[in-house]
Amino acid sequence: MLTRARPAVTAGPAPDLTVLGGDLPVVLSDGTLTDHVNLDYAATAPCLSAAADAVNSILPWYASVHRGAGAASQRCTLAYERARQTIGDFVGARPDDHVIFTRNTTDALNLLARALPTGTTVVGWAGEHHANLLPWRGTVSLPVPRSAAEAIAALQAALEAHSGRNVLVTVTGASNVTGEVWPLAALTEVAHRHGARIAVDAAQLAPHRAVSLAADGIDYLALSGHKLYAPFGAGVLAGRADWLDAADPYLAGGGATAYVAPVTDGDLIGYAVDWNSGPARHEAGTPNLLGAVALAAVGAALGAADRDALAAAENALVERLRAGLATLPGVEELRxxxxxxxRVGIVSFAVAGVAAADVSAHLATRHGIGVRDGLFCAHPLTERLLADASARAGADLGPTAVRASVGLGSTPEHVDRLLAGIAELTG
Structure with missing residues (x-):
């Protein structure tokens, strides 16, 4: 277990929040060159220069982690465990929480699902991303709420009906479809009042807002590096140790084991295993050192930044985009x-009479803009919101939507170029 004594905050140089790829040239359909505009952060964010620098710094020393006595191996082991400490600080982990490196949010939530005590009831909403919808068994599925108050009331009623047993509430921090921030403080209070725990899918929240296990009272939190400016294949599950230490290892293999001995039964052979406790229990195999180091570099950079100022700048971009979309005929936003x-920097919309795939293709080939079209790995929610939007518009908006998302490096000019491209389709 790690002890996380937070150092005193002192004034220092502003962190470098530059992202790579801001000046990439792309060829448009008419043969001209323009700079690429990335408005698809919600799918995969660009790499922060600090993450790339951290990876390049450790690469010459790259060696085994936890398994070697040589200088390179010792250096890499130290870098890996320091990365765990840094990410623990970034998510406000309590002293006795575990910080487990995974591949991504999906992997982290599947790990937690496997670690739940037998008979645990999971309470969640039907509108979650598939990563927080499909891993669970024995789920009480609440309908997609029409308001934050409705979400809180539905959880209250569900927990009253399932008292006296292990219950885990699982919820997104911010929707990957609409960017709307869920009322985590109120949901956490209701869960704890009824003796339940709460797990937060922070894949879309952590890149945009500060989140803290300790300060917010969250029991478990999952996030992805590739959405957090560290696209090197690492994610994190952080949270309370007891369920994780009592569970069978997520993967069986080297690193998760303290001792293995053969056991024979006639001509059959098996193995008696003493499993490690702590994060190592669920990190079998050679760990992703580069992913951990990159993710820690981003955590340190964002941890030293003025998150309120970043959120305010992002909110101005979102409001500029939403206000612009509202002026375009036939365009309806999902909410x-x-x-x-x-909300955070995500806006999804549909254009009456134009397929979502055609909208995104037009923006890419005519304007050099990258957005996403589809159902965004949240099929039940997006289909419901498209039906609602079609009813508001009085027109069938089609089976899929377009999503634009912003983050570090996004500018008003990027938003204006997007709006101009959509205006060509609606004018």
């Missing part, structure tokens, strides 16, 4: 909660 609800 779960009432207009004006708090």
């Amino acid at each position: 779960t909660f009432p207009d004006g609800h708090d």
Whole structure:
């Protein structure tokens, strides 16, 4: 277990929050060159220069982690465990929490699903990303709420009906479809009042807002490096140790074992295993050192930044985009909660009479803009929101939507170019 004494904050140089790829040239359909505009951060964010620098710094020393006495191996082991400490600080882990490196949010939530005590009831909402919808068994599925208050009331009723047993509430921090921020403080309070634990899918929240296990009372938190400017194949599950230490290892293999001995039964052979406790229990195999180091570099950079100022700048971009979309005929934004609800830098919309795939292709080939079209790995939610948007518009908006998402490096000019490209289709 790690002890995380937070150092005193002192004034220093502003962190470098430059992302790579901001000046990539792309060829348009008419043969001209333009700079690429990335408005697809919600799928995979660009790499922060600090993450690339951290990887390049450790690469000459790259060696085994936890398994060697040589200088390179010792250096890499130290870098890996320091990365765990840094990410623990970034997510506000408590002293006795575990910080387990995984591949991504999906992997982290599947790990937690495997670690639940037998008979645990999982309570969640039907509108989750598939990563937080499909791993669970024995789920109480609550309908997609129309407001934050409705979400809180539905959870209250569900927990009253399932008292007296292990219960895990699982919820997104911010929707990957609409960007809307869920009422985590209130949901956490309701869960704890009924003796339940709460797990947060922070894949879309952590890149945009500060989140803290300790300060927010969250029991478990999952995130992905590739959405957090560290696209090197690492994610994290952080949270309370007891369920994780009591569970069978997520993967069986080297690193998870303290001791292995053969056991024979006639001509059959098996193995008696003493499993490690702590994060190592669920990190079998050679760990992703580069992913951990990259993710820690981003955590350190964002941890030293003014997150409120970053959120305010991002909110200005989102409001610019939403206001612009509202002026375009036939364009309808998707939303779960009432207009004006708090959100991060994600906006999904549909254009009446134009297929979502054609919208994204037009933006890419005519304007050099990258967005996403489809159902965004949240099929039940996006289909419901498209039906709602079609009803508001009085027109069938089609089976899929377009999503634009912003982050570090996004500018008002990027938003304006997107709006101009859509205006060509609607004018």
